[in-house]
Structures are given as C-alpha cells and as structure tokens.
Amino acid sequence: MSRTRLERTDAIATLWLDRPDKRNAMDAELVKELGDAFDAIAADRSIRVVVLRGAGPVFSSGIDHSLLTGVMQTSRTQPFAHIHHQLQDTFHRMTRLQQPVIAALHGVCLGMAFEFALAADIRIASEDCVVGLPEIAFGLVPDVGGTTRLVRAAGEPRARELIMTGRLLKARTAERYGLLHEVVGPADDLAARISKRATHLASLSPAALGLAKTLCQASADSGGATSFRLEGVVQEALMMQPDLLTRFPSGLAFIKAMVADAE
Numbered sequence: 001m002s003r004t005r006l007e008r009t010d011a012i013a014t015l016w017l018d019r020p021d022k023r024n025a026m027d028a029e030l031v032k033e034l035g036d037a038f039d040a041i042a043a044d045r046s047i048r049v050v051v052l053r054g055a056g057p058v059f060s061s062g063i064d065h066s067l068l069t070g071v072m073q074t075s076r077t078q079p080f081a082h083i084h085h086q087l088q089d090t091f092h093r094m095t096r097l098q099q100p101v102i103a104a105l106h107g108v109c110l111g112m113a114f115e116f117a118l119a120a121d122i123r124i125a126s127e128d129c130v131v132g133l134p135e136i137a138f139g140l141v142p143d144v145g146g147t148t149r150l151v152r153a154a155g156e157p158r159a160r161e162l163i164m165t166g167r168l169l170k171a172r173t174a175e176r177y178g179l180l181h182e183v184v185g186p187a188d189d190l191a192a193r194i195s196k197r198a199t200h201l202a203s204l205s206p207a208a209l210g211l212a213k214t215l216c217q218a219s220a221d222s223g224g225a226t227s228f229r230l231e232g233v234v235q236e237a238l239m240m241q242p243d244l245l246t247r248f249p250s251g252l253a254f255i256k257a258m259v260a261d262a263e
Contacts, residue, residue: 003030011048020056027064038093048202058107091119098210115146125171132168
C-alpha cells in the first residue's frame with residue numbers, strides 16, 4: 001500500500017505523507033517513495049510549485065522505529081556512511097528541485113519529519129503545531145540534514161541549545177526563532193494560506209525562481225566575493241530570457257498590489 005500520494009491542481013503538485021493510522025511516521029518505504037516522487041517532479045516542467053502535506057491529525061510524528069532499527073542492524077554489515085548518505089540524499093533531492101517547495105505543517109512535526117521540513121524552501125504552520133528535534137532523548141543527534149539546516153535557520157547558539165536539550169517548540173516560538181516563515185490561526189486556515197502562497201509562486205517566472213533558489217543555496221555555502229560574483233552570473237543568464245520585457249507590466253502590477261497588502 002502506497003505511503004505517499006501526489007495530487008495535481010494545475011501547476012501545483014501536493015505531495016502527501018499518507019500513513020495517518022501511523023501518524024505519518026517515516027519508514028523505509030515512505031522515504032523511498034519520497035525520493036521517487038522528487039525524481040518525477042524534477043522531470044516534469046509543468047509542475048511549478050510543490051506543497052508538502054501530512055494526511056490526518058498531524059504532519060508527521062517523525063521516524064518510524066522500524067527504519068531506525070533497520071539502519072542499526074544493517075550498519076553491522078554495511079558501512080554506516082553508505083546508509084546515512086542514502087537517507088540524506090532523499091532530502092537533498094528535494095532541495096535540488098528547481099521548483100519552490102512549501103511545507104504545510106500541523107499537529108506535530110518532530111525529529112526526522114522536522115528535518116524533512118527544514119529542507120523545504122518555505123515552512124508555514126498552523127498555530128497548534130509543535131515542532132522540534134528530540135533525538136537527544138534517544139542518545140542520538142539529528143543526522144538527516146537537521147543539524148546543519150537548524151544551524152543555518154536559527155544560528156549556531158540557538159541550534160545548539162535546541163539539539164542538546166531536545167526542547168520542543170510551539171509554532172509561534174518556532175517562528176520567532178526563524179524556523180518557520182509564517183504561522184496561521186486554526187488548522188482550517190492553513191489550506192487557504194498555502195493555496196494563496198502556491199498560486200502566487202506558480203505565477204512567477206520558473207527560470208527566475210529556480211535560479212534564485214540555487215543562488216541562495218550557493219551563497220550560503222560561499223564567501224562574500226564568490227556570492228557577489230554568482231549574483232552577476234545568474235542575473236546575466238536571466239536577462240537573456242526572450243520574454244523578459246513582456247513581464248514588466250505584470251511585475252509593476254505585482255509590486256503595486258504587494259505594497260497595498262504589505263504585512
């Protein structure tokens with residue numbers, strides 16, 4: 001039985017974690033299906049935006065214990081680095097997508113699930129959501145990109161405190177720490193807000209969005225001089241788009257509307 005579900009609404013693809021009876025716990029099969037889905041999305045240019053959702057009352061409770069015990073057992077006969085790379089690469093495949101990825105979080109999003117969400121471009125949660133990386137309670141650390149991405153999102157001092165204590169956060173606190181981009185009211189409001197964000201992103205230039213995403217990722221890993229140069233390289237490529245001038249009227253209308261709707 002499939003553990004994920006991919007739905008299409010025009011140019012927006014919604015990828016569901018679909019194990020509500022298991023609180024969308026992430027087992028080996030679910031992780032494999034995620035990787036396959038990201039590969040399919042990467043190859044489909046008609047998809048302009050990706051939304052991550054969890055079926056049922058929570059986004060995801062985190063890693064399924066069967067996956068954790070399986071990794072421990074397999075590491076006795078195979079190099080742990082190889083197994084570890086395979087897990088990390090699934091989330092890396094999402095970060096390599098040229099399409100923007102929005103994680104819509106509700107209920108709880110813990111451990112490996114929050115590592116998954118941290119790999120998304122935009123994280124929006126309902127105010128009832130609780131997030132965090134409690135791996136330290138099991139004598140472990142977040143290792144599927146969670147430590148690295150938490151440091152980048154919240155800064156090293158805050159990330160160190162959260163990882164060492166395993167402290168869980170309500171959505172409003174997580175937003176204040178820079179771990180969430182937006183918090184909405186009741187969970188019922190989440191779908192409407194996600195739809196508005198996704199529809200807006202789908203209306204923008206796919207080339208500009210993809211290169212903007214790549215540029216930000218590269219700048220985070222580069223020194224200042226390299227990052228400044230990358231800005232010019234990316235802009236030069238975008239200025240060669242044959243339809244660029246035709247976008248100016250809609251661009252001006254967009255700015256006017258955003259000024260009126262600024263938050």
